[in-house]
Amino acid sequence: MSTYSDPPSGSFQLSMLINDTRYRSYTFQFVALLLLVLGMAYLGWNLVQNLAAAGLNISYQFLGEPAGYDINQTLIPYTSQSSHWQASMVGVLNTLLVAFLGCIMATIIGVAVGVLRLSNNWIVRQLMSIYVEIFRNVPVLVWILIIMAIFIAVLPQPRDFRGDDAEASMFLNAFAFTGRGFYSPAPIFGPGSGVVVAVFLASIAGIFALRNYATKALYQRGQLIPTLWPSIALFFIPAILAFYIMGRPIGLEYPELRGFNFQGGVFMRNSLIALWFALSIYTAAFIAENVRAGILAVSKGQTEAAASLGMRPNRIMNLVVLPQALRVIIPPLISQYLNLTKNSSLAIAVGYMDLTGTLGGITLNQTGRAIECIVLLMLFYLTISLVISALMNVYNNAVKLKER
Amino acid sequence: MKKLAILGAMTAAGLTAGAASAATLDDVKARGTLNCGVTTGLVGFAAPNANGEWEGFDVGVCRAVAAAVLGDPTAVEFVPTTGKTRFTALASGEIDLLARNTTWTFSRDVDLKFEFVGINYYDGQGFMVPKELGVSSAKELDGATVCIQTGTTTELNLADFFRANNISYEPVPIETNAEAQPLYLEGACDVYTTDASGLAATRAAFENPGDHVVLPEIISKEPLGPLVRHGDNDWADINRWVLNALIAAEELGVTSANVEELASAPGDNPEINRLLGTEGTLGEMLGLDADWAKRAIMAGGNYGELFEKNIGENTPIGLARGLNAQWTEGGLLYSPPFR
């Protein structure tokens, strides 16, 4: 066997493109690039041919034309005369709304379930693992449709509230849980209500200031200042005083049955709630597993050390275990948020008008601009994903263990 | 390991299928079946029965075309399409003919580049409400929750109607007729709106059809017809004249019962003779044989027979002929002459 430390010298030969590892990678890359370009060109050529044969073209003109259809849930002003672009924006906001609500609720349920799965109560532990296994192992679309079926088939419809001996009645005369959605009273801000709101905000700021002061006092002077009762008092008293001094400027508008539907108050549509709940409980099952894994990743010595300092179990959890577990939990948690946002595109199954329902649904149908609509749709979801990923990286770098 | 099967199948399919040409007629003949786009299920127009066989009024058109072109009314592959997929399915060549109660509109004809070959049902958009609501006119629907099938002209008409009358409503977009049904029945919507024929068909599938009324307002013109791709005029002609043959056959009194007899020898009426190929060369001009119209009529009967069998007054759907009667009887059906 011959050994050599230097590559064989000599001039460059063509065969070295295949046989010499130094140059072979260039060959491979060149071939790969060539194949990619050829593949793209082939698909592009087909597209051009097909479009020409069908007499179509690629154009985004339609975005400026009036949409012509109505949308039930609009967070920005929109009428059927608004453009397709505005309709898409309504859809974007609806997507973001349900994703935002879903993430919050999924986190709350997920953390609760994850902690309870480690509870020392046997029966709770079992119930929680049943919850996690059932919800993880069944498609989220099925959960969305099941919750929608509850709305359709179980909850009373507005017609059941009608008449003298109605089958259903409003809860406390203020809340109505109907098959079309939930109605609750809405605040009405009269003149002078600005003062009340300002006082309320100021008192919240005051609570934070008090807590800050208390912490500082504890750390610097070892002085224990009670915060709980003063906080509660601060929260309620100034605002209530202001409310009465200003002559009760904020009223409540109660929903009531008028005509076909309940009118007035705050209305949350069945499609929003079905989507929101289903996405939350489904994603929560995954988050619970992440939380559990994160807590288990904190070494038992930490818990024992905290216990030996005389801390009670819930304080150990809050002050010692969770802060450390968070570092493990956050990255998968954010990818669950990402999944939830992407799964919100299933809105189309229950008629919630998110981006898939407006741009990818009715606009696509009405204009027939399939390629353009789907490209825009993908770009939007891609943007959201990239933004969330970027945030995740920033956060990850911030909480990374600073090793020295 | 499953990948191998698919790769193998793809290759084998690619080898056997060969390249297709631009002429749809040749494609259909080479394939031996007609790919016909229909709804995902609307009783009376196109729906699979208990045995999984498609039947209905639109299905009848597909079968007539298949009979005329291929000689076999069962040589049809039915492709269920939704409001969203139907146009791409046709534009991309997945289907040869779209017979899915599709409204003939300017933009679909001109902008989307399709060719409507005729009108097989004159329709209009209507509203259905439960009787117990006591509504007698669509103008009383202020504040109502309305279920609409998306991807149709329906939602545009609806927006226009409510805007013109300055009343508010809450639209609930639904993808298919099947999904809209439970929403409406359980009361999650007050009103269901779609083409009047579709309302009748939907109502016929209810347990108690009598509890629901279709309001008198018809808020739009919905001429429904089969359509094909732009640019293949020969294929469009075949479909147009098969449809016309069915309409003309009713006008001329040719039915599936007597067509065999009338086609056996030239009779007294020269137009019947030309239609059935005992005189002239109309079939040849279309690129088909002389018996094409006879086979189309035998497939399911003439227009009137198809209507009576699938959606007429003696069926659960119970539609009157109305606008869809022959012009001689005060309707709008008027086939150009066969000469």
Next chain:
Amino acid sequence: MSDTHAQSVAFVRDTMIPEQAPPASEAGIIKWMRENLFSGWFNTILTLVSLYFIYQIVTSAYPWFANGIWTTSSLAECREALDGMTGACFSVLTERWNQLLFGFQYPNDAYWRPTLAFFLLIVALVPVLYPKAPRNMLIFTAIYPFLAFWLIWGGTILIPIVAMLGFVGGYFAFKQFDHQSFAMGLLAGVIAAVVVWWVGGFATGAAPNLLALEAVPSRDMGGFMLNMILGTVCVALSLPIGIVLALGRQSHMPIIKWICVIFIEFIRGVPLITLLFVANVVLAYFLPPGTNFDLILRVIIMITLFASAYIAEVIRGGLAALPRGQYEAADSLGLDYAQSTRLIIMPQALKISIPGIVNVAVGLFKDTVLVSVISMFDLVGMIRGPILASTEWNGVYWELWGFAVFVFFIVCFSISKYSQWLERQLATDHR
């Protein structure tokens, strides 16, 4: 001394007392309950709330199950039979059983074919899933895809045979040229396979009815069968693509690396539903004019791409977890890239990635129900469309959705249990 003691001590025990049972509160079930259910007021409340919850569920669900009606042919009849009692109309399941499993278009007299294919799938999977199963069963696993294709789609048996011969020919050609270099072998294999398929094309054309089962077009597939087909085919197809993508992303060649990165991140950034829209309404524009894949094939392509991006990320994790020394050891043995990847790196990386791959597979199987959104009649599509809209079964929700939950739960839960078992089996590091 002894005397005084003998008088002052009245009793001296000279035998051990027999062991007493611990106090009732410190033993057996009571101790267990004290420790696990009632330790502290908070736990007690939790326990009571949970018990109440379970009690509520059981009391409301039990009569529903117990009074279930299994034999009526419509909801109205079922309600009549129940006569006002709480009870389930499971008869919708029995009456529409075939539709739920096979869709409404698959020929009735051919139901045995997918059923047989399903049971053979289990047989074929045994040697893959259980490392201890006899190795020569793998031959059946290799034949299975072709057999299943023939059983489910029908047509002449020549097509799958020719397809299989192509792979066999490709394999032998690969073996012939493999000693020169991996790339050469691959090229030779591909060429040989294509030649066999091309020649075989004539054979199938010549005898289209040899041993032919009734051909079933793929748009007639439906029901849970469609979910199973999509799930198994797409997972199987996406594994090799995922491996290639993962290797590409780890590669030192910048162009290849960036192609893979862009592909993976793009696919992972968009929801599956948009990819299905692509399959449904856009993909046809990118195919040569005149060609026509049917919908199920287009969907398979898009779901496979989707799954392979996720699998690639899982395998990349596995590759990254391998100690650097493994790569260096392989290099120092003088193995080239293909050899070291095949013999050293991949077996270890795949082993690490198994839980992740199974997670992706379970997720993918669940995601196959999304095809119901693009008007394909899988299990969920059948329930939402033809069954709930039929005159007979208007308004039967819980029985149908309960069935869907049950079926998916059984399949996905057993896959994840299997993966946990396999993880323990493969743990060779004796921790």
